[in-house]
Amino acid sequence: EAAVNRIAAGEVIERPAAAVKELVENALDADARRIEVAQAEGGKTLIRVTDDGHGIPAEDLPQAVARHATSKIDGSDLLNIASYGFRGEALASIGAVARLSIASRAAGAEAAEIAVEGGRVGQVRPAALRRGTVVELRDLFHATPARLKFLRSDRAEAQAIGDVVRRLAMAEPFVSLTLTDVSGGGEKVSFRADAETGDLFDALAGRLTRVLGAEFVRNALRVEAEREGLRLTGYAGLPTYSRGAAVAQHFFVNGRPVKDRMLLGALRAAYMDVLPAGRHPAAALYIDCPAELVDVNVHPAKSEVRFRDPGTARGLVVSALRHALAEAGH
Ligand code: ADP
Ligand code: MG
Numbered sequence: 001e002a003a004v005n006r007i008a009a010g011e012v013i014e015r016p017a018a019a020v021k022e023l024v025e026n027a028l029d030a031d032a033r034r035i036e037v038a039q040a041e042g043g044k045t046l047i048r049v050t051d052d053g054h055g056i057p058a059e060d061l062p063q064a065v066a067r068h069a070t071s072k073i074d075g076s077d078l079l080n081i082a083s084y085g086f087r088g089e090a091l092a093s094i095g096a097v098a099r100l101s102i103a104s105r106a107a108g109a110e111a112a113e114i115a116v117e118g119g120r121v122g123q124v125r126p127a128a129l130r131r132g133t134v135v136e137l138r139d140l141f142h143a144t145p146a147r148l149k150f151l152r153s154d155r156a157e158a159q160a161i162g163d164v165v166r167r168l169a170m171a172e173p174f175v176s177l178t179l180t181d182v183s184g185g186g187e188k189v190s191f192r193a194d195a196e197t198g199d200l201f202d203a204l205a206g207r208l209t210r211v212l213g214a215e216f217v218r219n220a221l222r223v224e225a226e227r228e229g230l231r232l233t234g235y236a237g238l239p240t241y242s243r244g245a246a247v248a249q250h251f252f253v254n255g256r257p258v259k260d261r262m263l264l265g266a267l268r269a270a271y272m273d274v275l276p277a278g279r280h281p282a283a284a285l286y287i288d289c290p291a292e293l294v295d296v297n298v299h300p301a302k303s304e305v306r307f308r309d310p311g312t313a314r315g316l317v318v319s320a321l322r323h324a325l326a327e328a329g330h
Contacts, residue, residue, distance in 0.1 A: 013090075013093050013094055013097055013140075014147075014150075015043075015150075015151060015152075015157060015160060016039065016042060016043025016044060016047060016140055016151070016157050016160070016161055017043070017157065017160035017161045017163065017164045019043065019047055019090075019094055019098075019137060019140065020037060020039070020043065020047055020049070020161050020164050020165065021164045021168070022090035022091075022094070023037075023047070023049040023090075023094075023135050023137075024037060024049060024164070024165065024168050024177075025090075025168070026049075026090065026091075026133075026135070027049060027051035027053050027133065028053075028168070028172060028175065029053075030051060030053025030054045030055070030132075030133065031053050031054055032051035032052050032053035032132065032175065033052055033174075033175055033176065033195060034051065034052045034175070034176045034195070035049065035050070035051045035052075035175060035176070035177050035178070036048075036049070036050040036051075036177075036178045036180065037049050037161070037165055037177070037178065037179045037180070038050075038179075038180045038181075038182045039158060039161050039179070039180075039181060039182065039183075040181070040182045040183045040184070041154045041183050042151070042152075042153070042154035042155065042156070042157030042158040042161070043140065043157055043158070043161050044139075044140055044141075044148075044151060044154065044157065045138065045139060045140075046136070046137070046138055046182065047136070047137040047140070047161075048134065048135070048136045048137070049133075049134070049135050050132065050133075050134045051132045051133050051134075052131055052132040053132050053133060054106060054107065054132075055104045055105045055106035055107065055109070055131065055132055055133055056102070056104040056106060056133060057106040057109050058104075058106075058109065058110060058111075058112035058124055059124075061102060061104065061112060061113070061114040061124050062114060062121055062124065064091055064102065064114075065091045065092055065095050065100065065102070065114065065116050065121055066088075066092060066121075067088070067089065067092040091116075091135075094137055095116030095117075095119060095121070096118075096119045097140060097141055097143070097144060097147070098137045098138060098139060098140040098141070098142070099115070099116075099117050099137070099138040099139050099142070100115065100116040100117070100135070100136070100137050101113060101114070101115040101116075101135075101136045101138075102114055102115075102133065102134070102135050102136075103127040103129050103133070103134045103136075104127075104129065104132070104133040104134070105127075105129045105130065105131050105132065105133075107131075110126060111126065111127040111128060111129035111130075112124050112125065112126055112127050113125055113126075113127035118143055154183070158181060158190070161179065162179060162190060162191060165177060165179045165191055166191060166211045167250070167257040168257065169191070169193045169207060169210070169211055170207060170208065170211050170212075170250055170252070170257070170284060171252045171255050171256065171257050172255065173195075173196040173200075173203040173204055173206065173207035174195055174196055174197075174203060175195060176193065176194050176195040177191070177192075177193050178191070178192045178193075179191040179192070193207060193210045193211070200233060201222060201233075204233070204234065204235065204284070204286075205217050205235070208220075208235060208284050212248060212282070212284065215241070216235070216237060216241065216248065216282060216284075217235060219237055219238045219240065219241035220235035220236060220237050220238065220241065220282070220283075220284075221235065221236050221237075221238065221324040221325070221327075221328055222234075222235060222324070223235065223236050223285065223320050223321060223324050224320075225316060225319070225320035225323070226316075227312055227315065227316040227319075228309070228312050229289050229290055229293055230287055230288075230289045230293065230307075230312060230313055230316050231287065231288045231289065232285060232286070232287055232316050232317060232320050233285075233286045233288070234283065234284050234285035234286045235283065235284050235285075236267075236270075236281065236282075236283040236285065236321050236324060236325075237281050237282035237283055238328065238330070239271065239274045239275050239279075239281070239325070239330055241282055242271075242275050242279035242280055242281055242282065243279065243280045243281075243282060244278065244279065244280070245280060246264070246280040247280075247282075248282035248283070248284075249264060249267060249280070249281070249282065249283055250283065250284040250285070251263045251264070251267075251285050251286075251287070252284075252285070252286045252287070253286075253287045253288075253289075253294060253296070253305045254287070254288055254289065254291065254294065254296070255286075255288075256296060256305075257303065258303050258304065258305050259303045259304065260303075260304050260305050261304075262307075262310055262313070262314055263285075263287075263313070263314075263317060265314070266313070266314040266317035266318050267281060267283055267285070267317060267321070268280075268281075269314075269318050270317065270318045270321035270322050270325070271321070271325070274325055274330045283321075285317065287313065287316075287317075292308070293307065293308045293309070294306065294307050294308065295307075295308070
């Protein structure tokens with residue numbers, strides 16, 4: 001019952017970056033290898049996400065924008081979730097607060113599109129599209145001026161969109177991601193990361209160089225460890241590469257960017273003896289485990305997680321980092 005209530009509480013699209021997160025996650029769920037995000041005026045007037053994923057069959061388009069419609073889970077096993085989305089809320093929520101249009105083409109099918117305005121779903125029409133899906137969202141909050149007023153400057157909203165795209169880019173090194181600012185009819189690439197190749201560490205090194213900078217990767221230790229079904233992979237900054245603030249601390253659980261207090265605490269604890277007070281470690285760490293060992297459904301924003309055995313997760317992070325630091329002479 002609790003899980004059902006959590007889902008019913010639903011997610012609210014509070015700002016453009018939240019919409020971008022949902023749309024890019026949908027593209028990732030559709031196995032896209034190439035995702036392009038365009039935004040204008042900080043996403044307030046336009047957000048467009050183009051992907052080369054498996055698409056939506058024409059007959060499923062009305063269903064895709066309906067509330068509580070998800071193709072990803074049947075509701076019987078909410079703890080066993082491998083995809084990003086599972087509530088079937090995002091497109092419906094967006095359709096309620098923006099002019100939404102979706103054009104899509106599933107393999108071997110004709111392309112089609114659908115539009116939603118003020119929550120009213122239009123007819124499915126034929127469209128011209130080679131493959132994948134284009135979701136376009138115009139005039140976010142145009143019908144709710146009160147919400148619009150809470151948005152920050154175009155620049156701040158664009159920055160928040162950039163943060164979301166960069167975090168997802170770190171989570172998915174084998175996917176190509178581009179973010180373009182098309183404000184005022186212009187076209188300026190704000191972030192671009194081509195699909196990485198090679199083994200996981202190569203790919204991560206390449207992607208983290210792109211997102212966090214070459215200095216981070218040059219000054220980071222490879223981390224690899226396993227404990228009771230949890231696998232930890234990633235890069236942890238040398239003590240000399242510490243920061244004056246707790247930024248550049250990134251955790252991913254089963255491919256999802258998370259902001260989890262327990263994990264951040266474990267990171268802090270691992271460096272406690274090697275960093276002076278006021279200095280903070282930089283790290284990009286990836287934990288992977290069978291879906292039943294972690295509950296990602298704790299919070300609608302999906303950035304907190306609950307491990308079945310938090311002690312194991314914490315112990316894994318602390319010991320793996322301490323071991324890597326000790327090996328490097330710290
Ligand atoms: P959820 O992701 O929780 O299932 P959404 O409202 O985000 O719910 O999306 C509803 C449905 O629309 C998805 O379950 C999926 O079937 C379809 N969908 C949305 N975006 C895409 C996309 N880019 N490519 C393929 N299918 C999509
Ligand atoms: Mg979704």
